[in-house]
């Protein structure tokens with residue numbers, strides 16, 4: 001399970017979301033925006049000044065992402081220049097609004113970490129064995145000043161010295177963005193800051209949450225949704241199964257629903273209904289086809305297969321994801337009402353744009369900011385009961401849950417024999433997905449059903465969650481009486 | 488030692504957004520030695536977050552502490568627990 005650490009960069013982003021939503025709800029967003037960097041990063045006596053300017057610059061650039069803008073187009077604009085076309089920006093009609101861009105690099109706040117090189121640390125004891133020297137194929141290590149020293153001109157970065165040192169005194173300094181990116185979409189082509197290849201990027205969001213300087217950011221829809229809410233426009237909200245526990249352990253799903261309505265949403269649906277349809281349809285597909293089937297609910301996993309393992313892409317389930325299935329159905333009924341999806345996921349933003357529905361995608365982080373800005377306390381809400389989906393469908397939120405749901409529907413259809421002989425692979429996290437897909441390509445392993453989720457632990461551990469994934473998972477299992485997942 | 492330290496962690500919306508759940512985990516992970524000197528409560532919004540206090544807010548023995556972090560909370564409690572024993 002992904003370790004969830006609430007660092008100052010994540011807090012800063014949440015503060016920006018909160019301030020922007022407040023400004024929109026209170027009607028003073030135009031005046032507020034240019035002042036935000038100074039409001040959020042005040043100077044206190046004795047502060048290190050350059051640091052303050054650095055942090056203010058980070059806030060300034062992140063505001064552009066929070067406003068849903070295409071960063072390539074607004075990079076060089078000052079905040080006051082944006083306020084001129086703010087109405088169009090908020091209603092989503094400005095040419096500056098991002099349409100198909102979901103991630104961006106704020107190159108000038110990037111700390112330009114020197115990545116991928118080996119360094120001798122202070123742990124070096126200048127031992128007598130000199131294993132590092134004898135392990136080096138290029139004779140790149142000398143002893144100088146009582147310590148091993150790597151000669152950069154000779155070093156080929158093979159890492160054999162690091163492996164050989166008995167004190168583990170030689171380390172590779174890795175760029176957090178680069179090492180978090182399993183699809184290797186992050187490159188440094190003659191630049192010191194990362195460049196994200198849009199073709200390879202699966203929008204899993206891991207680089208965003210791993211950058212300690214906040215130099216990678218995702219484009220938000222929060223301002224556009226807040227704007228519509230402030231004008232009391234009719235909207236439908238649908239929320240992911242991973243919503244369980246996201247507003248704190250005290251808030252029930254029923255109260256969560258009421259809170260969404262209090263925020264101003266006209267109708268509220270749980271995506272778990274769609275998860276039931278999807279699991280049932282996938283069970284049917286599996287029983288009628290002899291080829292393997294890969295689950296399609298995680299858009300990052302799907303894109304990963306399509307770009308990295310093209311030969312396997314015909315095995316991707318033809319059934320749309322629960323979010324798309326439900327949104328399409330609701331659109332048929334009410335084509336004019338915008339639909340907002342709330343979940344833990346950034347890849348869903350891309351999936352929504354590619355499918356034309358839903359209209360907006362928010363993370364739980366963004367929703368939390370909207371609740372706080374509107375001063376809604378979900379734990380104080382009445383609560384309305386409308387649960388229609390099966391427990392099995394809610395389990396889509398955790399790794400292994402989708403495969404389990406498909407099995408549930410196979411059994412329901414009386415396919416006991418098929419279930420008995422079914423070989424299931426559960427790939428938990430993008431690194432495991434890569435491993436599994438590699439083994440399948442090489443013919444080392446055969447599965448009938450492969451469930452892949454890009455986030456380690458499943459959606460409960462997505463990049464946009466508010467609650468520690470471990471706590472959220474515990475709450476999910478408790479609420480729906482889900483036993484341990486079978487592997 | 489009979490007086491317990493009362494720690495109230497706000498789990499209101501603003502405090503939750505700014506990480507009160509991490510503070511709850513911090514309290515759960517305290518060593519038994521300290522934990523037995525502490526009474527933990529979860530509280531609804533103290534109604535101070537829209538004024539001069541920045542979330543997450545914690546009330547310890549009646550005093551408000553804002554912008555609380557796990558480290559600061561642990562440190563404070565260690566110090567206070569040391570004084571009461």
Ligand code: FES
Nearest residue numbers: 497499502532536
């Ligand atoms: S939410 Fe914590 S004081 Fe208001």
